[in-house]
Amino acid sequence: MMFIVKRLLLTIPILILVSIMTFSLIHMIPGDPARVILGQEATPEAYQALRTELGLDKPIVEQYFSWMGKVLSGDLGMSITDHVPVIDLISQRLPATIELTIGTFVFALVIALPAGILAAVRRNTWVDYTSSFAALGGMSIPNFWLAMMVIIYFTVENNWLPSSGYVPFSEDPKANLMAMILPCLATGLRESAVLMRMLRSSLLEVINMDFVRTAKAKGLNEVKTVLGHVLRNAMIPVVTTSGLMIAGLLGGLVITESIFSIPGFGRLIVESVFKRDYVTVQGAILVSALLVVVVNLLVDLLYAVIDPRIKAGKGA
Amino acid sequence: MKSVLKFFRTGLGLIGAIIILALVLTAALAPVIAPYDPNAQNYEKILQEPNAEHYFGTDDLGRDIFSRVVYGAQVSIKAAIISVGIAMLIGIPIGLFTGYYRGFWDEWVVMRVIDALQAFPFLILALAISAVLGSGFGNAMLAIGIGFAPAFVRITRGQVLTLRNMEYVHAAKSVGVKDMRIIFGHILPNAMGPIIIQSTLAMATGILAEASLSYLGLGVQPPTPSWGSMLNQAQTLMSVAPYATYYPGLAIFVVVLGFNLLGDGLQQFLDPKTRK
Numbered sequence: 001m002m003f004i005v006k007r008l009l010l011t012i013p014i015l016i017l018v019s020i021m022t023f024s025l026i027h028m029i030p031g032d033p034a035r036v037i038l039g040q041e042a043t044p045e046a047y048q049a050l051r052t053e054l055g056l057d058k059p060i061v062e063q064y065f066s067w068m069g070k071v072l073s074g075d076l077g078m079s080i081t082d083h084v085p086v087i088d089l090i091s092q093r094l095p096a097t098i099e100l101t102i103g104t105f106v107f108a109l110v111i112a113l114p115a116g117i118l119a120a121v122r123r124n125t126w127v128d129y130t131s132s133f134a135a136l137g138g139m140s141i142p143n144f145w146l147a148m149m150v151i152i153y154f155t156v157e158n159n160w161l162p163s164s165g166y167v168p169f170s171e172d173p174k175a176n177l178m179a180m181i182l183p184c185l186a187t188g189l190r191e192s193a194v195l196m197r198m199l200r201s202s203l204l205e206v207i208n209m210d211f212v213r214t215a216k217a218k219g220l221n222e223v224k225t226v227l228g229h230v231l232r233n234a235m236i237p238v239v240t241t242s243g244l245m246i247a248g249l250l251g252g253l254v255i256t257e258s259i260f261s262i263p264g265f266g267r268l269i270v271e272s273v274f275k276r277d278y279v280t281v282q283g284a285i286l287v288s289a290l291l292v293v294v295v296n297l298l299v300d301l302l303y304a305v306i307d308p309r310i311k312a313g314k315g316a
Numbered sequence: 317m318k319s320v321l322k323f324f325r326t327g328l329g330l331i332g333a334i335i336i337l338a339l340v341l342t343a344a345l346a347p348v349i350a351p352y353d354p355n356a357q358n359y360e361k362i363l364q365e366p367n368a369e370h371y372f373g374t375d376d377l378g379r380d381i382f383s384r385v386v387y388g389a390q391v392s393i394k395a396a397i398i399s400v401g402i403a404m405l406i407g408i409p410i411g412l413f414t415g416y417y418r419g420f421w422d423e424w425v426v427m428r429v430i431d432a433l434q435a436f437p438f439l440i441l442a443l444a445i446s447a448v449l450g451s452g453f454g455n456a457m458l459a460i461g462i463g464f465a466p467a468f469v470r471i472t473r474g475q476v477l478t479l480r481n482m483e484y485v486h487a488a489k490s491v492g493v494k495d496m497r498i499i500f501g502h503i504l505p506n507a508m509g510p511i512i513i514q515s516t517l518a519m520a521t522g523i524l525a526e527a528s529l530s531y532l533g534l535g536v537q538p539p540t541p542s543w544g545s546m547l548n549q550a551q552t553l554m555s556v557a558p559y560a561t562y563y564p565g566l567a568i569f570v571v572v573l574g575f576n577l578l579g580d581g582l583q584q585f586l587d588p589k590t591r592k
Contacts, residue, residue, distance in 0.1 A: 013424075017432035028448045136580065140573035142524055144531050145547060145565030152558045248437050255439075255528055259551070269440060270532060273447040285444050289435040296435075 007300050014293055019071065022286040023064050026054065026278050037080060037276055053078070054279070076283030081275045086283035089268060096166060097264035100187070100256065101249040103180050105242070107188030108195050115192070116199030120207060121226060131196065138193025147186035147259045154182055164261040183260045187253065191245055198241040202234040209233075235306050243299030247292040329581020335574025343389040350383035355539045363557045372563045375546075376553060384541035385563050391542040392571055395457065395526035396519035402461025404515060407468025412499050412507075414469070415476025422473075430466045438463045442525060446534040456535040460525045464518050471514050475507035482506075509586040513579055520575035527568050543568050 026033050034050040035042070042050075050056075055063045070077070076086040119131040155163040162179050169176040206212065207230055215225045254266035265284065272280040342349060352370075358378035366373045372381035414422035433441070445459035479485060480503065488498050529535035530544030538545060543564040550560035 013428045014431045014435060017428055018435050021432060021436075025444060025448060028445075030449070136576055137569075137573060140520065140569055140576050142527055142547075142565060142568045142572070144528065145561070145568060148547065148551060148554060148561045148565065152554055152561070156555050156558065250437075254443065255531065258532065266440075269443060273443055273534070276447075278447070281444060281447055285436065285440060288437055288440050289432075292435045292437060 003304055004301060007297065011293060011297055015290075018289045018293065019068055019286070020064070022282055022289065023067055025282050025285065027060070029278070032056075033278065037278060050080075071286065076286065077279040079272075079277055079280045081272075081277045082280075086280050089280060090265065090284060090287055093263060093265045093268045095168065096262050097250060097253055097257070097266060099169065099176075099180065100183055100253055100262060100264060101246060103184035104187040104191060104249055104253075105246055107184045108191035108245070109242075111188070111192035112195035112199060116196040117203065117226060117231070119196070119200045120203035121222065123204065128200075132200065135193040135196045135200075138190055139197070141190060143187055143190055144255045144259055146189060147183070147256060150182050150186050151259070166260070166262045179260075179262075183256050183262060186259075187249070187256045191249070194245065195238065195241060199234070199238050202237040203230055206230050206234045232306070236303060239299055239302055239306060243295055243302075247295040250288065250291045250295070327581075328577045329585065332574045332576070332578030332581055335570060336578060339389055339393055339571050339574065342386055343393045346387050346390055350380075350386040352380035352383040354384045354387040354541045355379065363553070363560075365557075366559055373557065373559045375549065375560055376557070381546075381560060381563055384546055385543070385567050387541045388543045388546065388564065388567065389571075391453070391530075391536055391540065392523050392526065392568070394453075395460075396522045396575070398457040399460040399464060399522035399526065400515050400518045402458060403464030403468050403518060404511075406461065406465040408472050408504075408511065410465075411469040411472025411474075412476055412504060415473035416480055416495070416499055416503065418477075426469070427473075430469050433462075433466045438521075439525065439528060442529060443532070443534065446529060451534040451537065453536045453540075456526060456529045459529070460522055463525070464522070467514060467518065468511070471510050472507060475510055476503055479503045479506050513582045513586065516575055516579035516582060520572045520579065523568065523572055523575070 029036050034047055034054060034056055038047055038050060055066055058066065067077075074087055076090070078084070079086055079089060082089065115131045115135070119128045122128050151163040154161045161182050163182055164179070165175070166179045167175045203226075207226075212225060212230055215229050216222075220228075250265070253262075253264060254270055256262070257264040257267040258270055265288070269281060269284045269288075272278075272284065356379065358374070360378065361370070361374050362376055362378040364370055364374040364378075370380050370382065372385060375381055375384075410426060414426045436444070441463045442456070442459040445462060446455055449455040449458065476499075485498060485502060488502055493502075526535055527542070527544030527547070530542045531548045533545075533548065536542035536545050538549070546564040547561060550557070550564065553560050
């Protein structure tokens with residue numbers, strides 16, 4: 001219990017600092033933010049109205065607390081270009097990103113788990129060398145290039161799968177899944193490489209420990225030893241990497257969504273950057289950071305489930 | 317010299333080093349290697365498939381893709397050096413001082429700011445900074461450098477926390493050596509191993525990040541050839557000229573692989589657990 005309380009308390013200063021950094025974003029714009037957003041041709045009335053809307057006519061500390069008060073009540077401001085609440089824009093875009101994140105993660109796991117286990121169990125054999133080199137290669141492939149390659153192969157040359165045309169799962173599950181295969185493949189391959197490397201090195205740390213030798217000496221076969229004893233003890237770094245991966249994907253599928261025309265959260269940020277809709281950029285960035293903080297918190301709490309020594313304050 | 321030879325014997329490091337050397341030579345000798353001006357448009361030769369005259373073909377403006385890929389190496393190498401350089405300039409001193417002096421500033425200010433900065437997904441942070449400062453190569457480098465800095469703070473600080481308790485540091489203190497001299501003369505040289513590994517791996521990510529920002533239109537601006545922006549332009553040609561997407565992406569892949577191999581090789585060489 002103390003572990004959970006302590007971890008929750010540690011999150012508070014991070015959240016405060018994240019809010020200050022996000023708030024500062026608009027104030028980092030060189031010159032007058034309202035002038036930059038509206039351009040030089042804006043009328044004095046429009047200029048003044050935007051300054052008032054953004055609260056730029058108040059002292060900076062007052063601006064922060066007023067903004068923070070609104071954020072806490074779920075108000076992230078009004079989009080400058082679309083004139084709708086930013087929170088609505090985000091909540092419209094998040095489901096596609098969440099679906100893409102889950103699909104990518106599942107795809108990464110399906111490849112990384114067997115490859116990582118095989119590489120560790122068959123250490124220094126061709127299986128290990130091949131999968132390790134493939135993983136290093138996978139980590140080096142730019143996502144957006146891989147996305148183009150899969151589009152050329154699966155869509156342009158063979159017409160097997162669509163490269164765009166996202167529809168929500170609730171409207172047409174089949175079309176939705178078909179549209180999600182290529183984006184998940186293009187993003188998941190790289191993520192599987194990262195996971196596989198982490199799993200392999202983590203398994204190698206555990207595989208030579210005394211309890212594993214004891215299990216083998218007692219006659220347990222290799223599969224049962226690895227799956228029943230080694231894997232669980234090697235999971236903490238893998239869970240950490242998975243957590244960071246999910247957090248990064250939730251806020252960072254910017255390019256995949258752009259290439260496959262998926263109306264997701266990442267694409268919203270890119271569109272807002274180009275439209276100079278700083279209020280939306282600010283709100284979206286705050287949400288992406290909050291997602292990372294929450295996922296990291298959940299991962300830390302998951303440690304306690306995987307390794308009870310942590311909950312008892314005896315573990316790492 | 318012996319240790320350099322030993323490092324190259326790891327194989328991985330050698331392959332990585334050869335790739336990076338090839339990148340540096342390509343960037344330096346681009347005017348000699350490239351058969352055409354990378355920005356010269358030739359409307360009589362648009363969208364030509366790879367042939368003896370244009371090894372990688374031409375794009376929709378008739379520009380020679382091979383020449384553009386060769387010149388693109390200059391952007392990538394600059395991106396790797398400048399972005400990681402900025403991150404090191406910010407991260408290493410902060411890591412050194414906070415790790416050495418510790419206390420309130422270390423625990424409650426610097427490390428919590430680092431935690432908060434790391435809460436922002438890397439590309440989103442780079443996008444946000446580029447959005448505020450404006451697009452362009454310089455701002456993209458600044459954005460990527462700021463994004464990388466927290467990792468350097470953590471690595472340096474972690475090293476200093478161990479090294480500050482070493483006997484040679486206590487000995488230096490006891491004979492009255494000044495803190496600055498201990499930090500920069502004794503601790504920093506001994507902390508460099510993991511920092512070098514981190515910088516090599518960060519260069520790989522830096523090249524990817526520059527390419528990503530340029531792909532999104534926030535990095536290098538046309539007509540300067542950058543592998544990321546070339547992919548952006550080639551994306552619209554995927555159905556008529558797929559070859560236009562092959563080579564810039566392949567170049568990014570090979571170079572990033574080179575830095576990753578070098579980083580892995582260094583890690584194996586410097587880590588006592590994996591060093592044979």
